[in-house]
Amino acid sequence: MSSHSTASEPKPLRLGIAGLGTVGTGTVKIIQNHAALLSKRAGRPIAITAVSARDRHRNRDIDLSDYAWEADARVLAAREDIDVFVELIGGDEGIAREAMTIALKAGKDVVTANKALLAIHGQELAELAEANGRLIRFEAAVAGGIPVIKAMTESLAGNQIRRVMGVMNGTCNYILTRMENAGLPYAEVFEEARKLGYLEADPTLDVGGIDASHKLTLLASIAFGTKPAFNAVEIEGIERVSIDDIRRAADMGYRIKLLGVAQMTARGLEQRMSPCLVPADSPLGQLQGGTNMIVVEGDSVGQIVLRGAGAGEGPTASAVMSDVIEIARNVRLPVFGQPASTLLSSQAARTAVPAAYYLRLELADKPGALAKVASVLGDAGISIDRMRQYGNDRHQQGAAPVLIVTHKTTPDAIDHAIEALPRTGVITGEPVELRIEEV
Amino acid sequence: MSSHSTASEPKPLRLGIAGLGTVGTGTVKIIQNHAALLSKRAGRPIAITAVSARDRHRNRDIDLSDYAWEADARVLAAREDIDVFVELIGGDEGIAREAMTIALKAGKDVVTANKALLAIHGQELAELAEANGRLIRFEAAVAGGIPVIKAMTESLAGNQIRRVMGVMNGTCNYILTRMENAGLPYAEVFEEARKLGYLEADPTLDVGGIDASHKLTLLASIAFGTKPAFNAVEIEGIERVSIDDIRRAADMGYRIKLLGVAQMTARGLEQRMSPCLVPADSPLGQLQGGTNMIVVEGDSVGQIVLRGAGAGEGPTASAVMSDVIEIARNVRLPVFGQPASTLLSSQAARTAVPAAYYLRLELADKPGALAKVASVLGDAGISIDRMRQYGNDRHQQGAAPVLIVTHKTTPDAIDHAIEALPRTGVITGEPVELRIEEV
Numbered sequence: 001m002s003s004h005s006t007a008s009e010p011k012p013l014r015l016g017i018a019g020l021g022t023v024g025t026g027t028v029k030i031i032q033n034h035a036a037l038l039s040k041r042a043g044r045p046i047a048i049t050a051v052s053a054r055d056r057h058r059n060r061d062i063d064l065s066d067y068a069w070e071a072d073a074r075v076l077a078a079r080e081d082i083d084v085f086v087e088l089i090g091g092d093e094g095i096a097r098e099a100m101t102i103a104l105k106a107g108k109d110v111v112t113a114n115k116a117l118l119a120i121h122g123q124e125l126a127e128l129a130e131a132n133g134r135l136i137r138f139e140a141a142v143a144g145g146i147p148v149i150k151a152m153t154e155s156l157a158g159n160q161i162r163r164v165m166g167v168m169n170g171t172c173n174y175i176l177t178r179m180e181n182a183g184l185p186y187a188e189v190f191e192e193a194r195k196l197g198y199l200e201a202d203p204t205l206d207v208g209g210i211d212a213s214h215k216l217t218l219l220a221s222i223a224f225g226t227k228p229a230f231n232a233v234e235i236e237g238i239e240r241v242s243i244d245d246i247r248r249a250a251d252m253g254y255r256i257k258l259l260g261v262a263q264m265t266a267r268g269l270e271q272r273m274s275p276c277l278v279p280a281d282s283p284l285g286q287l288q289g290g291t292n293m294i295v296v297e298g299d300s301v302g303q304i305v306l307r308g309a310g311a312g313e314g315p316t317a318s319a320v321m322s323d324v325i326e327i328a329r330n331v332r333l334p335v336f337g338q339p340a341s342t343l344l345s346s347q348a349a350r351t352a353v354p355a356a357y358y359l360r361l362e363l364a365d366k367p368g369a370l371a372k373v374a375s376v377l378g379d380a381g382i383s384i385d386r387m388r389q390y391g392n393d394r395h396q397q398g399a400a401p402v403l404i405v406t407h408k409t410t411p412d413a414i415d416h417a418i419e420a421l422p423r424t425g426v427i428t429g430e431p432v433e434l435r436i437e438e439v
Numbered sequence: 440m441s442s443h444s445t446a447s448e449p450k451p452l453r454l455g456i457a458g459l460g461t462v463g464t465g466t467v468k469i470i471q472n473h474a475a476l477l478s479k480r481a482g483r484p485i486a487i488t489a490v491s492a493r494d495r496h497r498n499r500d501i502d503l504s505d506y507a508w509e510a511d512a513r514v515l516a517a518r519e520d521i522d523v524f525v526e527l528i529g530g531d532e533g534i535a536r537e538a539m540t541i542a543l544k545a546g547k548d549v550v551t552a553n554k555a556l557l558a559i560h561g562q563e564l565a566e567l568a569e570a571n572g573r574l575i576r577f578e579a580a581v582a583g584g585i586p587v588i589k590a591m592t593e594s595l596a597g598n599q600i601r602r603v604m605g606v607m608n609g610t611c612n613y614i615l616t617r618m619e620n621a622g623l624p625y626a627e628v629f630e631e632a633r634k635l636g637y638l639e640a641d642p643t644l645d646v647g648g649i650d651a652s653h654k655l656t657l658l659a660s661i662a663f664g665t666k667p668a669f670n671a672v673e674i675e676g677i678e679r680v681s682i683d684d685i686r687r688a689a690d691m692g693y694r695i696k697l698l699g700v701a702q703m704t705a706r707g708l709e710q711r712m713s714p715c716l717v718p719a720d721s722p723l724g725q726l727q728g729g730t731n732m733i734v735v736e737g738d739s740v741g742q743i744v745l746r747g748a749g750a751g752e753g754p755t756a757s758a759v760m761s762d763v764i765e766i767a768r769n770v771r772l773p774v775f776g777q778p779a780s781t782l783l784s785s786q787a788a789r790t791a792v793p794a795a796y797y798l799r800l801e802l803a804d805k806p807g808a809l810a811k812v813a814s815v816l817g818d819a820g821i822s823i824d825r826m827r828q829y830g831n832d833r834h835q836q837g838a839a840p841v842l843i844v845t846h847k848t849t850p851d852a853i854d855h856a857i858e859a860l861p862r863t864g865v866i867t868g869e870p871v872e873l874r875i876e877e878v
Contacts, residue, residue, distance in 0.1 A: 030597050030739055040664065040777045041596045139594070145740035147586075147594030154770075155578070155586030157480045158469050158760025225479065283722070283746065300469055300753035300760075301584035305746040307722065318740035321597025331593075331770050338479045 012045035013328040014081060016108075018073035018099060019088030020053035023113055023140065025060045026317030027086065027324075032062065038321070042328035052076040077103035084109045084327055086320065092116035104128050104136075111323040113140035113316060119214035122221065122228040126340035136335045137323035142215040143168055143292040145315030146308040147322065152222045152296060153337035159298025161223035163263040165437070169212040170290030170310040171198045172238050172258040176275075177288045180246045180255070186239065198290075208237035209273040212260050219294070220262035220271050222337045226346030229271070234351060236274040245432055248360055248403050249277050252386065255285040259437055268347030276437040277358050283307070284439050295439065350411075356385060357414050359404040360432040361421065363389070369426035370402070376424055380417040383407045399428045405436065451484035452767040453520060455547075457512035457538055458527030459492035462552055462579065464499045465756030466525065466763075471501070477760070481767035491515040516542035523548045523766055525759065531555035539564060543573050550762040552579035552755060558653035561660065561667040565779035575774045576762035581654040582607055582731040584754030585747040586761065591661045591735060592776035598737025600662035604700040604876070608651040609729030609749040610637045611677050611697040615714075616727045619685045619694070625678065637729075647676035648712040651699050658733070659701035659710050661776045665785030668710070673790060675713040684871055687799060687842050688716050691825065694724040698876055707786030715876040716797050722746070723878050734878065789850075795824060795875040796853050798843040800860065801867045802828070808865035809841070815863055819856040822846045838867045844875065 015031075017024055031038065031046055039045045050068035052075075070076035077085045077099040085103035087110060089096040096117055103110050110129065112118070118125065118138055129136045139149045143166070152164070167173050171193060178189045190207065193199050198206075205211045213233040221228040238258050249256050254277035262271045278285045283305050287293050292310025297303050309315035336343060363369050370389065377384060386405040406414075414433055421431050454470075456463055470477065470485055478484045489507035491514075509515035516524045516538040524542035526549060528535040535556055542549050549568065551557070557564065557577055568575045578588045582605070591603070606612050610632060617628045629646065632638050637645075644650045652672040660667040677697050688695050693716035701710045717724045722744050726732050731749030736742050748754035775782060802808050809828065816823060825844040845853075853872055860870050 026739070034597065034599065037599065038597065040781055043773075043778075145737075145743065147590050147743070150589060150594050151586050154765060155589050155761045156757065157764045158473065158477065158757050160473065160476065281725070283725075286720070286722075286725070298584075298757065300465070301757035302748045302751075302754055304584060304586070305744075307744040307746070309741045312741075314739035315741055318595065318597050318737060321739075322594045325596045326593060329772060331772075333768060333770075334482075339482075342479055 010044035012047035013042070013324070014047050014049040014083045015086050015324065016050045016076045016079055016082035016084070017048060017086040017088065018052045018076050019090065020051060020060055021088065022313045023316045023320065024053065024088040025062055026313035027088070027320045028062050030317050030321050038325065042325045044328050046324060046328060049082050050076055050079055073099040074102050077108065078106045082108060084111060084324060086324070087112040087114055090114055090116070092120045097121060100125060101128065104132050104134050107132060107134065109135040109327050111137045111320055111327070113138070113320060115141040115211065115214035115218060119217040119228055119230040122218065122336070123340060123343065126335035129335055130340050135327060135332055137326065138218070139323050140316045140319035142218055143294055144308065144310040144312060145318045146292055146294060146306045146310065147319070148219065148294045148306050149222065150322070151304065151306060152219065153333060156296060156298050156301055156304070157337065159300050162297040162299060163261065164219045164223045164294065164296045165259060165261040166294035167257050167284060167287050167292055168215040168260050168294070168310065169206055169258060170292055171206040172212065173287060174198060174290050175207070176238060176241065176246070176256055176258065179243050180250065183243060185243050186241060204237070207239055209235045209258060212258060213273045216260035216262055216271055216273055220269060220346070221343065223262060224264050224269060224346065225338055225343055226269055227343045229346045229348060232269070232346065232348030233271040233273055238275050241275045245360060245434065248401070249358060250280065251388070252403065252405060253280050254278060254358070254436065255280045256434065257284055257287065259284070261437060263353065265349055265353060267352060268349035270349050270351050270353060272351050274435065276435045278437055278439050282439045352410060352412070354408040354410050355438060356408055356436040357406045358434045358436055359406065361402045362399040362428045363402045364426045364428055365398045365400060366426055372424040372426045373402070373421065376420045377406070377417050380413045380420065382409045382413050382417055449483035451486035452481070452763070453486050453488040453522045454525050454763065455489045455515045455518055455521035455523070456487060456525040456527065457491045457515050458529065459490060459499055460527065461752045462755045462759065463492070463527040464501055465752035466527070466759045467501050469756050469760050477764065481764045483767050485763060485767060488521050489515055489518055512538040513541050516547065517545045521547060523550055523763060525763070526551040526553055529553055529555070531559045536560060540567065543567050543571050546571060546573065548574040548766050550576045550759055550766070552577070552759060554580040554650065554653035554657060558656040558667055558669040561657065562779060562782065565774035568774055569779050574766060574771055576765065577657070578762050579755050579758035581657055582733055583747065583749040583751060584757045585731055585733060585745045585749065586758070587658065587733045587745050588661065589761070590743065590745060591658065592772060595735060595737050595740055595743070596776065598739050601736040601738060602700065602702040603658045603662045603733065603735050604698060605733035606696050606723060606726050606731055607654040607699050607733070607749065608645055608697060609731055610645040611651065612726060613637060613729050614646070615677060615680065615685070615695055615697065618682050619689065622682060624682050625680060643676070646678055648674045648697060651697060652712045655699035655701055655710055655712055659708060659785070660782065662701060663703050663708060663785065664777055664782055665708055666782045668785045668787060671708070671710055671785065671787030673711040673713070677714050680714045684799060684873065687840070688797060689719065690827070691842060691844060692719050693717060693797070693875065694719045695873065696723055696726065698723070700876060702792065704788055704792060706791060707788035709788050709790050709792060711790050713874065715874045717876055717878050721878045791849060791851070793847040793849050794877060795847055796845045797873045797875055798845065799871040800841045801838040802841045803865045803867055804837045804839060805865055811863040811865045812841070812860065815859045816845070816856050819852045819859065821848045821852050821856055
């Protein structure tokens, strides 16, 4: 494009793109297919100067011949002829971190989709960026094409945020909805997802709730003006979610979602990622498959719900481009919505906000069994909202599943009850306990 | 605040707020209650210099004593000691238009919630703003606290937008959901809404679909890079929606919403606001009460759904503040996302995109009646997807309601059929036809 530029025409914004996987390829496609549109909206042409990837010869069915090739992203990051380093390599250490550091020191703005890197090293990188008068933009790092970073740093900036939560990992939501819709056990659907290529190379990043927790960490930082604190997230994945619980929860009008919740309390910042029950007819409860949803609650705006594709070439590249266009428009904001130096050290708090809980017990077929359970709950200060006892489970002779939905109680009270229940001698197997998050 | 500022401290952004109704009052409250938070996020203090409203002595339970008072918004707009004119007066002519023009010529940026003014005079005002190097920001003009203007001008700027649609008038959605939930006729719920103060002084702005069409006009302009063309919107309000149709539609798995749709076609830009059927289990179908929802479809991002409070003091003031903060941060974008001079004259096209349609007929109890109806539809090239004939309606002796859901067909074909049906002599009363928008 620069070849066409004249004195009158504004200078193109020159990108160096590192990483040509799904997102990198999608980004190149948008720039190639929408040159005129982008130029009109950005106020100047968006040009790719150089690219970098592990395998130069892999077929990506895009034409890269106009761009310089760098075998090493760190060399790309320092090139004099780029204005913006687009980091689509991934990983919280190694090349991505090194290259981003080099780019910032070399005076480049950075656009990235790297949630892990920012969740773990975001504070230090934000400080480096701001010390060098540079930007790091990361709309693509959270919930794919859903514009949640911009919504929180800009649109809701007049609000004291009360809570931010959501379904942030499409693979987990795919697995959970597929289990429910097909009535299949976790292990089977997990294998399906693997074969379909929905899982990360290390699947625990998905099903272990780590990837989603990286995203939650970034949202919490913007929402509450605190330093990103990934290590403070209480994380539980979906591995222990059984088709049984999905079915029982449905009987009671709930769906099970891997839900991330961040909220500021008098005791400090609570950040949790865990399988939760939500009402089946709530926006979160109705989320099917790979779709993501973020719910933000502010003191003035009330509840805002954002929904869209949480991953994939097009949606994630769309988010990358929104950041690139903002830089082209010379929009320059602090990385987490306020100067990194003003972010508070988030005082991490273990979850103590009360909630209703779902309990599933296998009750031995003995007289007075239920009474014993009820009294354990009572002793723990837990009152019962709804209870269902089912007939003997064909799988477990002499044991009958019992479902309990409690009134609001504390996680501590639930832990005490779960600990005490086996000692009654009337329940077989492990009691299952799931939080019912208020949405 | 400026009284506290020191040489080192950044200059406050000085606002002149015209209009102290719900939104104006809410805006003042946010600025008074969140001074420190706003200053941290905006990078500088947000200060109110002067205010203006019709009645100085009305009790708004906010303290205005620190602000200069102007009886005339036009005088406020020209004050030397304001940087931003916040126009919350409303109306597409008169004071609001005059004051905004004065403010822009006097070199002030403008923040407004005035959808009518921008839908009708937006092009001329945007040109004036850009000629003077000024901004007009209007997040609060569309869907209250939902950040849809920012999402479209910024977050989705890398996308070719295919369609934008949504429920943009909370009052209409309240009326329709209340009719369904309480089984009440339109007239009764309309009176309720009036008593509850949900209706504009001129209720046709709400129930006539005009207010929602103003909003649609602005979204279409951003989505397709066209000049705002309110006069080109095909508008139908909710007055003819009967409790009968709401019930019948529900029987078939649909809900009736006042839906605005804008999409670019080969023939030009289609903009329509009309009562439509949407699947009851779709995000739009599930929208209850005053909540708004905007659905944007882009070529890369796919479908993004934004949901939140569409009106009210807090949500709308939240949107006003997001614009104010953006100006404080020195974010300067063209009014409709690209220079006003580059906006195309939207070639208005009458709706021709095919859709399924819902038809309700009162069929005379005569042999062969249904066959006659079916052949009229056949002659019009309309094929039937589903049909239901009910028993004789107790109200209308000898007439039985018949519901028909057609396969996709054109509005023209439907018009022809509607015109021809009475001539069969087998239907009593007016046939009802409603579009089933694909969502």
